[in-house]
Amino acid sequence: MFYEKTGYLTEDYKYFHINDISDRTYEFHYHDFYKVIFFISGDVTYNVEGKSYELKPMDIVLVGRNEIHCPIVSAKKAYERIVIYLSDIFLSEKISDSFELTDCFKKASKDHVNVLRFSQKESTRLFDTLKRLETHKDSDSFGFDAYMRLNVLEFLVRLNEYSAKNVITYDGRAVYNEKILKVIDHINNNLKDDLSIEALSECSGLSRFHLMKVFKEYTGYTIHRYVTEKRLNLVSTLSDRKMKIKDACVEAGFADYATYLRAKKNYKNTVRSFEE
Numbered sequence: 001m002f003y004e005k006t007g008y009l010t011e012d013y014k015y016f017h018i019n020d021i022s023d024r025t026y027e028f029h030y031h032d033f034y035k036v037i038f039f040i041s042g043d044v045t046y047n048v049e050g051k052s053y054e055l056k057p058m059d060i061v062l063v064g065r066n067e068i069h070c071p072i073v074s075a076k077k078a079y080e081r082i083v084i085y086l087s088d089i090f091l092s093e094k095i096s097d098s099f100e101l102t103d104c105f106k107k108a109s110k111d112h113v114n115v116l117r118f119s120q121k122e123s124t125r126l127f128d129t130l131k132r133l134e135t136h137k138d139s140d141s142f143g144f145d146a147y148m149r150l151n152v153l154e155f156l157v158r159l160n161e162y163s164a165k166n167v168i169t170y171d172g173r174a175v176y177n178e179k180i181l182k183v184i185d186h187i188n189n190n191l192k193d194d195l196s197i198e199a200l201s202e203c204s205g206l207s208r209f210h211l212m213k214v215f216k217e218y219t220g221y222t223i224h225r226y227v228t229e230k231r232l233n234l235v236s237t238l239s240d241r242k243m244k245i246k247d248a249c250v251e252a253g254f255a256d257y258a259t260y261l262r263a264k265k266n267y268k269n270t271v272r273s274f275e276e
Helices: 103-111 120-136 144-164 178-189 197-204 208-219 223-240 245-251 257-270
Strands: 013-020 034-041 044-048 051-054 060-063 069-073 079-086
Touching: 013 120, 013 144, 034 120, 044 060, 060 103, 079 144, 103 144, 120 144, 178 197, 178 208, 178 223, 197 208, 197 223, 208 223, 223 245, 223 257, 245 257
Parallel strands: none
Antiparallel strands: 013 079, 034 060, 034 079, 044 051, 044 069
């Protein structure tokens, strides 16, 4: 079973402050934009690309574009969080010669540390910036849109500052399998290559059966589904960057354009949509 990307973003960013109690079960899913979650309260474990984190108040979750993720939320406590959706175009804007706005997401992905836990001082500074956003998000006063944009940029600059200085620590309980994280890295860095079960079994040192079982356990995805969605997402990304569709298909690991079309058709026929 494939799952549809959830949430849609047509602006540079969106801001949400959500506080709810729900017995719903979230499914593993992805977005074609970036997401930041400032966790305020609740009983929540967050899974990003095969690694699960127990959240504490003031933790920040970074989810990169097309990264597979899923919150596991207890229905007994209210889940309060601030969520910001960020477009690829917005984050690609150059505001400094010393860093890019996506650097903190790249570091989180590379290090497999998607939950950031700061000192009280840094957390308070970030939270204060978010509260200013909330105060003005529905305003119609002169220049409020520019003020909102400046506050989003301030928040992102601080995130990247703390990341670059390695102020970030995560000292909570994280559940993962080191070999599965290596398989995930191998897939994402080699989508053009042979990513059959046999090939992944050989490079991971795990038997075919054990690899399939453990991969599904930690990611919520079968290997075939994970590889296919990553390849479809890469075709979409490369097409957005003006690469010819046939070239994008080959670059993403499809044998040819016809193979890509079959995979895309199968995806559309089996997709099940839901909202986060």
